[in-house]
Amino acid sequence: MRLSILILLACLSALAARAHAEADLARGESLYATCASCHGADAGGNRALSAPRLSHLREVTIVAQLEKFRAGQRGGEGATASARQMAPMAATLPDEQALLDVAAYIATLDSPVSPATVEGDPALGADYYNQFCGACHGPGAAGNVALNSPALAGGDDWYLVAQLQAFRAGERGAQSGDRTGRQMRAMAAVLPSEQAVADVVAFIRSLSEGE
Ligand code: HEC
Ligand code: HEC
Structure with missing residues (x-):
């Protein structure tokens, strides 16, 4: 008897969770x-x-x-x-x-997808991407839900550059409660130069071609 009540409660709370998420x-x-x-x-x-x-x-x-x-x-x-x-x-x-x-x-x-605007070397960018970014954002830059990392393929190239610059400058990912932002800020700092930022974004932009 007690068990069936527990099962019923479990079902009800699962239903409630679904209703809330809908x-x-x-x-x-x-x-x-x-x-x-x-x-x-x-x-x-x-x-x-x-x-x-x-x-x-x-x-x-x-x-x-x-x-x-x-x-x-x-x-x-x-x-x-x-x-x-x-x-x-x-x-x-x-x-x-x-x-x-x-x-x-x-x-x-x-x-x-918005037109390409960033001048960078996608081949050099691919090297940076595979070395520093792919583990979290995925080989096709589709993102990874389990790691909280967003899709990058399909993003505007000017926006991706602006965000990487913001991370590097401490304008994003600097707040103490922002665990995932801080994680990404550390990764943006790994890119050796502004040109490397442009290169990696040119590579990401090339992944969304044909969409
Ligand atoms: C340790 C995992 C990890 C690695 C490695 C990583 N990222 Fe990220 N990235 C994240 C997470 C998590 C976020 C979301 C940050 C947030 O919530 O503010 C993010 C966000 C971003 C954003 C912002 C996207 C948007 O829509 O605003 C860009 C751009 C980005 N990453 C590019 C890169 C590039 C380029 C590299 C390689 C140099 C890289 N990431 C490496 C985890 C990672
Ligand atoms: C006044 C113009 C404006 C309006 C209205 C606006 N946004 Fe934005 N939104 C922006 C700008 C500018 C950014 C880029 C922020 C940055 O550079 O970090 C942005 C960024 C975002 C992002 C982050 C995207 C990413 O890749 O991380 C999301 C999500 C978003 N907006 C959703 C919304 C939603 C939902 C609404 C309506 C409730 C909304 N915005 C209304 C201007 C606007």
Whole structure:
């Protein structure tokens, strides 16, 4: 008797967890209306506003980054102007469920990869990538959920350069509570020069060709 109650409770809590994790796409779509003014209706990004493409990102990445913006771990003190612009936008989302809803809606969108703008040597970049980056971001730069590392293939090359520079300058990944950001900051510092940053991004950009 007691056992069957325990089993019933376990089933109920599993159901509750599922219900909580289920996103409301219609709500996500209406929440995204604000985001679209910068990131575009198809989440393809807008370079003039420094707003990156989002449509290649996993829901879990989008939620994690929105949480960081809301907590001041990204876009807080010492951050770049573009990150400080995004932080108040993340703060407008009314509750935790809204993060899941808007992320689920973004995941339904598709957009063309933005044109290549960074001049670098993709062959040299491949060497850096395979040596320093692939273990976490994966051989095709598709990211790795278990390691919290986002997809890079499909990202705007100008955005990837800007983020690597921000990590290197301590404008991102410097806050004490930002465990994964600090991890990535240490890796960005391994690249020997600004040219190496351009090279590795040129290689990542080449991976998304043909999309
Ligand atoms: C005023 C323009 C603006 C609006 C509106 C805006 N964003 Fe952003 N967003 C940005 C900028 C600029 C960045 C780049 C931040 C940086 O450089 O670190 C960004 C970055 C992001 C990132 C990080 C992407 C990554 O690869 O880590 C996510 C996720 C995101 N925005 C989601 C949203 C969502 C969801 C909304 C709507 C609730 C939204 N944004 C509204 C400008 C905007
Ligand atoms: C130890 C694992 C690890 C290694 C190795 C690593 N990264 Fe990362 N990377 C991460 C994690 C985790 C994040 C997410 C950071 C965050 O949440 O702010 C990240 C984020 C990034 C971002 C930001 C993406 C975005 O959408 O904002 C870029 C760009 C990036 N990594 C490039 C690289 C490059 C280039 C290398 C090699 C020089 C590299 N990473 C090596 C774990 C790693």
